Amino acid sequence: MYPQDGPASFDIREFARTAQGSHRSAIDLAPLVEEPLGTDSARLLRALRDSERATLHRMRDLLVTATHKDARVTAFLTTWMFERYWIADALDTVLDASPAARHLPATVGPARRVRAERRERRGPIRRSVVAGITGTRIVAEHMTTGLVDEWIGQAAYRRLAGASPAMESIVDPLIEVKKRHVRFLAEEAERLLTHSVRAQRVTRRALRRTAWPLGAVDRSHHERAFFERQVFGDGDGRAEARGIRDRIAALPGIGAGAAATVESRLLPAPHGGKSGAD
Template sequence: MSGEQTMSVEEEAPLPFDVRDFARTAVGSHRDSIDLAAFAEHPLDPGTVRILAYMRELERSTMTYLRNVLVTPTHKDARVTAFLTTWAFEKYWIADAFEVIVQAHGYDAAGIQDLPRLRALGLEIAERATPIVESFRANSIGADVIGLHLASVTIDEWITEAAHLRLAALDPHPELVKLLATVQTVKARHRRFVEPDAVRRLTDSKRARSLARRALPRTSWPIGASSLRRSETAFFYRTLVSEALATEIDEHVRSTLPGLSTLTLVSTARRRALARGGASNEVARRLGRAASLLRHPRAATAAGGSTGSAAADTTGATQTTGTTDTTGATQTTGTTSTDTHTEQKGGAPG
């Protein structure tokens, strides 16, 4: 027929995501591809190692997230469940790769999860109660909650992608850049599933859009940050996510995911993290100065009553209030320790 237009190969709609093939070709351990000798010869910047330790914990937090998601109607969707279980498997091995590098540098990452007693207790209670509460709440909502879950994974993947690109730019160690490129290849497959599925579900359901608008601002970004020390989350944002980059990610969220045009998720999370981190550091310095006077009154007197000392930068504590993530787990009030590591600064990637 004259005038009939045919679609070229380049214009053809993308094929549906093959979940079975995704599960069959799941990517496991990355250890064999990591050249530890290269890191021994040219170590990473200490700030980079600290960031990798934090990212390792974010990847590990997937199992907690998955546990809470799979007690909801999401588990009834076989396709989504198959994706999420393989997604969690691949993220486990990404965390393992980061751990290998962190350990090779002799970095003690135990403090990342060394939460103050009250906050740790509150988190433990929340982790035990959340699957029960979330099950009742989400099952009363129905299948629309799947759109929320996929939207949250999508946004988290965007944050992670931007952070990895920024880290590679800040510390372009050849082995690190190679590993991060491999990780991005793995995560690109994750985005190929969650992005279009989240868009479709939010487009099709007004209720899903409303639920996402209410729940996503209560999420701790990046996912997993709610169980880690706030000083580490603040360092993550200061080092990798500039204000401009946070705004860029937010604009991508608003332009891509239906019904979320009023949200500023990453910018808000960044502002809160830095505010809490700054307050913690200031109170820590004051407590350190006070402690130095109590422990060394003669030294303080000899110095003319000055309250300044090397102890001024020691670990202190401040009380802050946490946030609630999409699984319903709430962080209780607790204390946060400051850090003594050098911070890197950077803007948005080009």
């Protein structure tokens, strides 16, 4: 694997030892009776719940590649998956208590077809073969795309927290849990990209081709369009997208081009068309 410049600052043992389990006992649902969620907030909550639930599928895709040979990364992923499971459970609790969640549009529907996303539509066997050719450089790709996905998720959680004081009190502890995920992914992405120009090239290509947030390639077009509009569709959302672009551009060897592509694909397209570059 890649060389390590001195000891890492993220303590994997401490992360595993202090993993956050169920949030149910800390969730106060009473204020939601007085100030229930609106339809758009409930729909965004469902989208975030589905994203957290999809972690097991993400793990399947990661662990058929060279990523599974990195002991530090796999140790992180085990606890990461555990914490995301319980975050999804917390969001389920809120959805169950929200009348608006009972009348949301169905999630099924025609998928968005974008040429740049064809790689993500490959089955697990083809992905495994391609990953084998890429070799250990794919670890940098996985850490970086995971980091960008967490930044996008944080923007969505902040939008949800802004729905009401009740939601803020529920969402803020979940954001705190996820901050540790960001810290690890940022540290590893920085390290792995710094040590390999080829890893930078592989990662730039992946950033341009990925459907955001991760897993969106399997969602219906109308659900993807809703997420883009709800999270990034107004002035505050566009500022969030610019912030994500700037953080991506600052990563070693990534640069402004790939970062701008990600930003363009986060923003909703005019009149409900496909977002970003095809």
